[in-house]
Amino acid sequence: MSNQGQSLKHLNTFALPVYATRVIGINSVSTLITAWHEARMADQSVLLLGEGSNVLFVEDFSGTLLLNRIKGISCTEDSGAWYLHVGAGENWHQLVCYTLQHCIRGLENLALIPGCVGAAPIQNIGAYGVELQNVCQYVDLLDLNNGVSQRLMVEDCQFGYRDSIFKHCYKEGFAIIAVGIKLTKAWIPTLSHGDLTQLDPLTVTAEEIFNQVCATRRRKLPDPAVTGNAGSFFKNPIVSRKKAMEILKKYPRVPYYIQPDHCIKLAAGWLIDSCALKGHRIGGAAVHQQQALVLININNAVSQDILDLARYVRRQVVAKFAIYLEPEVRFIAANGEINSVECVG
Template sequence: MKSQANFSLKSCNSFSFESVTSCIYFPESLDDLRQLSSLTNEPFYILGEGSNTLFLAEKAPVIIQPKFMGTSVDECDDAYLVSAGSAENWHQLVTYCVQKGYAGLENLALIPGSVGAAPIQNIGAYGVELSDVIEHVNWYEFATQTLHQLSHEQCQFGYRDSVFKREKRDKGIITQVCLKLPKAWQANISYQGLDSLSAEATPEQVYQRVIEVRQAKLPDPKVKPNAGSFFKNPVVSQQTYQQLVKHYPTMPAYQQSTTQVKLAAGWLIEQAGLKGIKQNGVGVHDKQALVLVNHGEGTGAAIYELARNINQQVFSKFGVSLQPEVRIVSASGLIIKDGFNG
């Protein structure tokens, strides 16, 4: 198995923060994965493309970066089954499917990261979540050295959540993802920004419009290092929402069920007067308050402190806590916290 000691991760995280791991491993076969079993007794972190990772310090834990590649398509009566290795680039897979006429992923265009990271986070955008099209996930379990095929139900998807962030966290590696893209397709253009398209819009048109909207809103990480949306959109009770909307009648909200409502984290941050602020070499993007950026001289610790301050001020104004969407990594591995409390 390929590996490298004292490896700089600066080019492996989209915040472009310097962090060094004592060793990084690049498994690309089941034999390689079997060799990793002895490593899981020490702090480690499984890294995709680093587009959703914040390294807090200059020292990182042992890194495992899977390199499973390849894409294949099987056709059945009512759908196309698209299988892709976990190291494939997500946007390139979306582009491939749109070009080949396999519709269903176009709303998820230009989301950075790898295919293997997508189900962990249950990525979503513009009214579509990955869980809408997942057929199954191939997952290698360290303890049993066994490759499992996990069904959609076994993945236990939720809003930016899955079993891979809970019971199966750090217990294995996703090697391949299989997507079921129905032949009976209808454009999903209900989300703001896409509603200018006609009901007869093609997958290609939806794909191009999504790219235009994302590029207009979100900074290019190569120009302004960032990890996209830093915070999840908070989900509150219907009662909490009713209390808030009395004071803030223009507050954007999305009904999730009869008892829960999703709020727009970016709107909350902007209303707290934090859009565009800068401190300690980092800041809040001036066009999209959900995005925290490295202005070139910042650190992971500075981003984390900024995020904590944002959460405190939003909670002070609205009584709503924000939770990070970005995965936060210290020298001891992934930090799991409920918001920024404690």
């Protein structure tokens, strides 16, 4: 530990050289409650972190960082489904592997998404046509102030695209301690996206989908263990039909997805790429050469480099398309989360 506190370089996948006053590993609900109260009594800010794969520390964190490492997977079944109760500190990808090892299908499209199970409901993680909301049964939430936990069933979680009730109503003073997952035995493969469309729905196995997803992700996305990044930096913007038509008239190749409410989701990566920003560099930060939606720590970046680059990218996209990209990554300042849109505005 230095004078600045404890280094978070290995606790944020951007690998930024930031510090927290104190870092505590948490492996049970009781230690979580105790650590929370001790920090609050000392008038310190507290941040709960999983694996730091969806955060941008814009500066040092002036407080106690609680690393959620609450483990445990239990599994029951009935004639129709498997039911998993998973501790929030389990690694998501390891959970996907566990299910396949036990011949339980349904999570294979979500392979290799970094992070903890407890963070998965917060932004309703999704990939290759599947989102957490498709498999989530419930989320167990602890009120740290009074130690009381409650179970929110999937219909109460207000899941949306990279969104849930946990981003809005249960931020300060709440911790997700477990997630319930229901995987139906009447498995139907989801092959609607990317390379998966080439697989045969009649013969494909969950293992084949898993292998394809892993291979594609390894090919296309930078590995945070090698090159610091937090996955997609911005969300795909959802615009009105009218706005989408204007853009499509001018740029017919922009990928788009019609939403259930008839709004249109546009591919943010394509918008950034068409501003010729791949490889664009500011300080130690760069737009990834293959995936324009991913900002990377290419060479000893500091937080300001990533912020400056994010702001630059956003301004270029506004100038060309009049679309304001919103960060998907959560921004953390000295005392906790701050408004990311204001930060890059």
